[in-house]
Amino acid sequence: MRWESVPVTGVDEYAIRLTVGEPRLPSTRFEVATGNRFLLTQPENVALLGVIERHYAGVDVHATGAYSSPIPPIRADEARRFPPPRTPEWHARWAHRFAGWLFDSALTPLHRGDWILRARMPARHDRHSVSAWLRHELVRDHPAAELDWFGLGWSGILPLRRLSESDAARVKAHRKLVREGTLPPVLLMWASCLDGYVLLDGHDRLIAALAEETDPPLLILHRTATADERAQQTKWALATQQKIADGVREMASRLDIMPAGPRRDLEERKIGQADARNQRYFGSTLVEIESDRKRTAAWPHPGGTAHWRLLAESLAPSWQSAVVREQV
Numbered sequence: 001m002r003w004e005s006v007p008v009t010g011v012d013e014y015a016i017r018l019t020v021g022e023p024r025l026p027s028t029r030f031e032v033a034t035g036n037r038f039l040l041t042q043p044e045n046v047a048l049l050g051v052i053e054r055h056y057a058g059v060d061v062h063a064t065g066a067y068s069s070p071i072p073p074i075r076a077d078e079a080r081r082f083p084p085p086r087t088p089e090w091h092a093r094w095a096h097r098f099a100g101w102l103f104d105s106a107l108t109p110l111h112r113g114d115w116i117l118r119a120r121m122p123a124r125h126d127r128h129s130v131s132a133w134l135r136h137e138l139v140r141d142h143p144a145a146e147l148d149w150f151g152l153g154w155s156g157i158l159p160l161r162r163l164s165e166s167d168a169a170r171v172k173a174h175r176k177l178v179r180e181g182t183l184p185p186v187l188l189m190w191a192s193c194l195d196g197y198v199l200l201d202g203h204d205r206l207i208a209a210l211a212e213e214t215d216p217p218l219l220i221l222h223r224t225a226t227a228d229e230r231a232q233q234t235k236w237a238l239a240t241q242q243k244i245a246d247g248v249r250e251m252a253s254r255l256d257i258m259p260a261g262p263r264r265d266l267e268e269r270k271i272g273q274a275d276a277r278n279q280r281y282f283g284s285t286l287v288e289i290e291s292d293r294k295r296t297a298a299w300p301h302p303g304g305t306a307h308w309r310l311l312a313e314s315l316a317p318s319w320q321s322a323v324v325r326e327q328v
Contacts, residue, residue: 001018001019001020001021001099001103001110002018002019003016003017003018003019003096003099004016004017005017005092006116006290006291007287007290007291008118008287008291013086013088013091013119013120014088014091014092014095014118014119015095015116015117015118015119015291016095016096016099016116016117016118017114017115017116017224017290017291018099018102018103018110018114018115018116018117019113019114019115019227020103020110020111020112020113020114020115021112022112023108023110023111023112024111024112025111025299026108026109026110026111027042027043027070027105027106027107027108027109028040028041028042028047028070028107028108028109028200029041029109029111029297029298029299030191030193030296030297030298030299031298031299031300031301031302032193032298032299032300032301033300033301033304033305033307033308034304034305035051035305036051036052036053037049037050037051037301037305037308038050038051038052038193038298038301039301039308039311040067040160040198042066042067042068042107043106043107045064045066045067045068046064046066046311046315047063047064047066047067047068047160048061048062048063048064048067048158048160048198049061049062049064049308049311049312049315049316049319050062050193050194051323052193053146053149056149057148057149057150058146058147058148058149058150058154059146059147059149059154059193059194059195060144060145060146060147060319060322060323061144061145061146061147061158061194062143062144062145062312062315062316062319063142063143063144063145063158063159063160063161063162064143064315064316065143065161065162067160067161068107069107069200069201070101070102070105070106070107070108070109070200070201071098071101071102071105071187071200071201071202072101074184076173076176076177076182079177079182079183079184080177080180080182082094082182085181085182086181086217091119091217092119094119094184094185094217094219095117095118095119095219098117098185098187098219099117102117102221109189109200109221111297113223113226113297114223114224114225114226114227115221115222115223115224116220116221116222116223116224116291116293117219117220117221118219118220118291119185119217119218119219120218120219120220130215130216130218134157134206134210134216135210136156137154137155137156137157137196138156138157138159138206138210139156139157139158139159140163142159142162142163143162143316143319144316144319145158147194147195147196149195153195154194154195154196155195155196155197156196156197157188157196157197157198157199158191158194158196158197158198158199159199159203160198160199160200160203161203163203163206163207164203164204164207165207166207166208166210166211168204168207170204171204171207171208171211172208174204174205174207174208174209175208175211175212177205177208178208178209178211178212178214179212183205183208183209183214183216183217184202184205184217185202185205185216185217185218185219186199186201186202186205186206186209186216186217186218186219187199187200187201187202187219187221188200188218188219188220188221189220189221189222190220190221190222190223190293190296191296192295192296193296193298197220200221202216222293222294222296223293223294223295223296223297224291224292224293224294225289225292225294230289230290233289233292234286234289237282237285237286237289241278241281241282241285244274244278245275245278247274248271248274248275248278251267251270251271251274252271254267255267255268255271
């Protein structure tokens with residue numbers, strides 16, 4: 001695996017691109033069957049069952065309780081050894097540490113291709129803080145939940161195991177780290193089949209931060225374009241930018257025959273504004289190309305729909321029955 005820093009904008013504090021050669025088939029992966037059915041599987045375990053609702057109104061999911069994190073437990077003394085909290089060095093160190101864990105883990109979701117791992121702290125830039133977003137969009141229903149796609153979609157967070165109470169022993173230990181400012185990041189992964197995120201690691205850390213009314217530091221993992229795809233997108237962006245620039249120059253050439261006065265002054269301002277917009281758009285487009293989010297990969301489920309039904313009847317019989325009735 002290779003990694004390199006990539007430009008960041010807006011809510012990101014730090015981001016790295018991971019280029020993964022192997023494995024082709026990750027240990028933690030989504031598998032799909034006909035009828036908009038899917039599951040999140042790990043070796044010898046199924047962590048999540050899901051069905052996209054009729055007319056794409058949302059997703060019905062059921063967490064089995066068999067999920068295991070790809071990240072090893074993080075000791076408090078290790079967390080305290082990192083640089084001063086929430087500094088660029090702090091974000092960079094944690095991002096690289098998690099990248100190494102993901103690559104080495106027997107339960108990694110990484111597979112061949114390019115990935116982005118970004119450190120995100122929306123509270124500094126967004127109108128709403130991370131904790132406010134989590135309180136509205138963190139799924140509390142367990143083991144079954146419905147993710148509503150009505151309107152603009154979902155974009156929430158789905159835990160893969162039952163969330164602990166805020167007074168649980170492990171949560172209390174993490175709450176002390178929150179107060180110290182040394183809480184390690186919470187790891188999320190974008191899942192396009194949910195139109196949202198799955199919580200890969202840090203369930204108790206997340207609850208600890210919310211209990212202390214503090215925005216938790218986040219690391220967000222998602223697929224991104226490969227080098228060849230980025231080159232093609234950059235070529236298209238350059239051609240578009242050049243076409244707009246040619247139009248701006250043509251507008252400017254007409255000023256030569258326009259007499260001085262208020263109208264010419266207005267046209268000069270319009271041309272200047274158009275050129276500035278073009279430059280800003282081109283710059284932001286290049287940054288997006290470097291770290292744009294791709295659809296989550298999934299593999300055909302061995303045994304297809306018949307085996308998916310057997311799993312659902314075995315692991316979540318009442319949920320399976322309810323889902324079947326809703327799909328009819």
